[in-house]
Amino acid sequence: MPPKVDAFRTTDVLKGQQAMPQGSFLQHLPVASWPLLVSAWGSDARVYERDEELPLGPDGQHVYIVLGGCVRQERFPCGTHKDAPKITRFRGVGQMLGEAKLITPRESVRTFCLTTTWVMPCPVGRLNLLLTQHPEIQLSLLRSLEDRIRGDELIYSTATRTPLQRVGGLLLHLADTAGTPTPATPGHTTILGPSQRDLADALMMGVSTVENAIGRLRRTHGVITSKYRQFVVTDRFGLRDIAMSA
DSSP states (O other): OOOOOOOOOOHHHTTTTTTOOSHHHHHHHTTHHHHHHHHHHHHGGEOTTTTTSSSOOOOOOOEEEESSSSEEEOOOOSSSTTTTOOOEEEEEEEEEEEEEGGTOOOOOOEEESSSEEEEEEEEEEHHHHHHHOHHHHHHHHHHHHHHHHHHHHHHHHOTTTTHHHHHHHHHHHHHHHHOOOOTTTTTOOEEOOOOOOHHHHHOOOHHHHHHHHHHHHISSSOOEEEEEEEEEEOOHHHHHHHHTTT
16 A cells, blocks of 8 residues: 555655754755755655654664654663663654664664654665765764754753753754644644653653643643643743743
8 A cells, every 4th residue: 555645745845845844954955965865765755654663673774864754762772671771862854863874784773653754765875875975965964963962962961950841842842843833723833643651751750740841831831732642832932931941
């Protein structure tokens, strides 16, 4: 069965006419370079459904560019034994996934789709060759990875900040990188996929602490609404003020 891509603006994306999130690989990529990737692997782009795992295990031979949707990535730096610590990160549109394979092909990262997700697979060997032939594409990737590291530090590594600030910061990040405008309500941004457990894992906080922070953001500050695996940012400026407050 062919993949269903009705939910995505495929023509705009493949023609480079859709704006990409700030700091992402595709946002840094020069306009003239995008057709090179599309001509090579655009026809191989496919859709994965929610909760499906991308083939980024040790035997995987591709990296992936996210064209639509959002994923959760999990790493286990101390091994996968019971109670081993887990590092959780969210990645969205315009990001490259599995980029470590460009250096060490057996590298792996567990990657699950939080929503219906549209990705372009790029064979590791051929992409490495393209990067050597086109330094501007390589530079775009390096710039996006630097932006990702700095963003991760701000969002995930600020344990001294309050739970309200940290949860607010993560939701703001998700709105910027994986959110979609709510057509019926201009100015609102919908984040589909992450659960409160996912947010707690990413921030290394208790689920009850996250629940309390979300409740305050919803009831006290009125900057979000929430349902099961869905958050709607109703006041992005108010949420930013909370997340970035001193």
